Amino acid sequence: MCVGVCVCVGAKKKGGKRWQKCLFQVGYQVNTSRISTLNDSMILSVSPQYGMTPLMHAAYKGQADMCSLLLQHGADVNCNEHDYGYTALMFAGLSGKTDITSMMLDAGAETDLVNSVGRTAAQMAAFVGQHDCVTVINNFFSRARLEYYTRPQGLEREAKLPPKLAGPLHKIIMTSNLNPVKLVMLVRENPLLVDVGALEKCYHVMDLLCEQCVKQQDMNEVLAMKMHYISYVLQKCMAFLLDRDDKLDVLIKSLLKGRDGDGFPQYQEKFIRDCIRKFPYCEAALLQQLVRSIAPVEIGNDPTAFSVLTQALTGKMAFIDAEFCATCGERGAEKRCSLCKMVTYCGLMCQRLHWFTHKKICKGLQEKDAPRLRELNDEESDMVKETASFLAELCLKAEERMVSSGCPGPSAPDQLNCPSTSSEGPPSCNQE
Numbered sequence: 350m351c352v353g354v355c356v357c358v359g360a361k362k363k364g365g366k367r368w369q370k371c372l373f374q375v376g377y378q379v380n381t382s383r384i385s386t387l388n389d390s391m392i393l394s395v396s397p398q399y400g401m402t403p404l405m406h407a408a409y410k411g412q413a414d415m416c417s418l419l420l421q422h423g424a425d426v427n428c429n430e431h432d433y434g435y436t437a438l439m440f441a442g443l444s445g446k447t448d449i450t451s452m453m454l455d456a457g458a459e460t461d462l463v464n465s466v467g468r469t470a471a472q473m474a475a476f477v478g479q480h481d482c483v484t485v486i487n488n489f490f491s492r493a494r495l496e497y498y499t500r501p502q503g504l505e506r507e508a509k510l511p512p513k514l515a516g517p518l519h520k521i522i523m524t525s526n527l528n529p530v531k532l533v534m535l536v537r538e539n540p541l542l543v544d545v546g547a548l549e550k551c552y553h554v555m556d557l558l559c560e561q562c563v564k565q566q567d568m569n570e571v572l573a574m575k576m577h578y579i580s581y582v583l584q585k586c587m588a589f590l591l592d593r594d595d596k597l598d599v600l601i602k603s604l605l606k607g608r609d610g611d612g613f614p615q616y617q618e619k620f621i622r623d624c625i626r627k628f629p630y631c632e633a634a635l636l637q638q639l640v641r642s643i644a645p646v647e648i649g650n651d652p653t654a655f656s657v658l659t660q661a662l663t664g665k666m667a668f669i670d671a672e673f674c675a676t677c678g679e680r681g682a683e684k685r686c687s688l689c690k691m692v693t694y695c696g697l698m699c700q701r702l703h704w705f706t707h708k709k710i711c712k713g714l715q716e717k718d719a720p721r722l723r724e725l726n727d728e729e730s731d732m733v734k735e736t737a738s739f740l741a742e743l744c745l746k747a748e749e750r751m752v753s754s755g756c757p758g759p760s761a762p763d764q765l766n767c768p769s770t771s772s773e774g775p776p777s778c779n780q781e
């Protein structure tokens with residue numbers, strides 16, 4: 350029998366039917382002030398109405414508070430005795446709510462359960478166009494699975510992964526933005542990870558997880574490739590760090606540096622191609638599919654290795670367009686370069702990081718796109734003003750930094766792989 354959890358609000362113990370009624374009222378109308386008065390004794394296991402548990406109802410209705418409460422009180426997240434075999438995770442995916450989808454996954458929802466027509470939660474969500482939920486499900490990796498490595502196993506005297514690294518590493522595993530610049534930024538922002546010894550342990554664990562994903566009974570090539578990719582990025586971070594602590598900035602700049610002429614980030618393309626080529630399980634169908642898509646493409650043409658990899662790993666197309674940050678690939682970027690209006694950034698830091706290379710093509714982009722620019726200038730005068738003040742602020746900051754460091758002016762790294770300086774090269778007065 351399915352164990353749904355019956356929640357009764359504002360009623361003393363009654364017969365089963367009455368409980369169930371209360372429960373579905375709660376399922377439809379969340380009143381958190383009343384919910385907070387719940388206690389465990391008010392929760393019963395009942396047969397769910399129409400095969401739907403309260404958790405399924407709440408997930409489908411997008412009621413995060415209610416889902417959280419039901420889970421806290423022991424609702425079975427994997428119950429799929431629904432008439433058509435749906436699980437709460439499937440309903441969360443159908444609702445399009447990524448927070449609820451994550452909540453179900455964190456609570457232990459199985460991603461490979463199928464409904465009566467053999468579809469998983471990710472497939473159901475994709476079917477109704479809820480691609481953000483698909484990405485959340487496809488990229489899910491339970492913290493518990495990683496924490497296994499924080500305890501010594503068998504004859505080990507020391508765990509493979511120090512417990513303090515589990516959190517930061519899990520954050521990297523869970524990111525759905527696979528832009529290598531973003532991954533390096535995630536390493537750089539955490540002092541625990543900016544350490545050769547720590548990175549070495551992390552990448553070993555990622556390699557073990559990759560192997561596990563390939564060798565487990567229901568082989569998960571997608572997750573294996575993602576683990577390998579993260580391992581590769583961590584190894585690169587390590588290699589750059591071995592030199593000097595601030596070398597991660599150099600790695601970021603190498604990844605961003607565009608070639609002369611069109612600004613295409615050649616190093617980034619080669620970086621990702623090299624990573625794919627080094628996937629250790631050459632019989633994997635996914636690897637062969639990636640190689641087939643990438644190998645015939647000349648460097649600089651579409652599709653890029655990054656877009657092919659992103660699509661394979663997250664099921665989403667990676668576009669290089671206005672919606673995405675030109676530096677870190679984060680979605681929802683709204684700050685436009687005020688000169689060419691052709692690239693967008695998620696914020697000041699990303700624009701600053703990109704300027705050393707963007708400045709070389711910015712002018713060309715302006716000239717190429719002059720008619721559209723005039724249009725934009727009319728239509729988006731507010732936005733232009735906003736970006737202008739944003740750039741003025743940048744200039745000010747750049748000047749301050751130059752004064753405080755006694756540096757006469759910004760200089761950009763010239764070598765692709767091993768630039769000798771890691772100057773900030775911010776969008777400075779050049780942009781006026």
Ligand SMILES: [Zn+2]
Pocket residue numbers: 674675676677678679694695696699
């Ligand atoms: Zn960004």
Ligand SMILES: [Zn+2]
Pocket residue numbers: 686687688689690691692707711712714
């Ligand atoms: Zn520009």
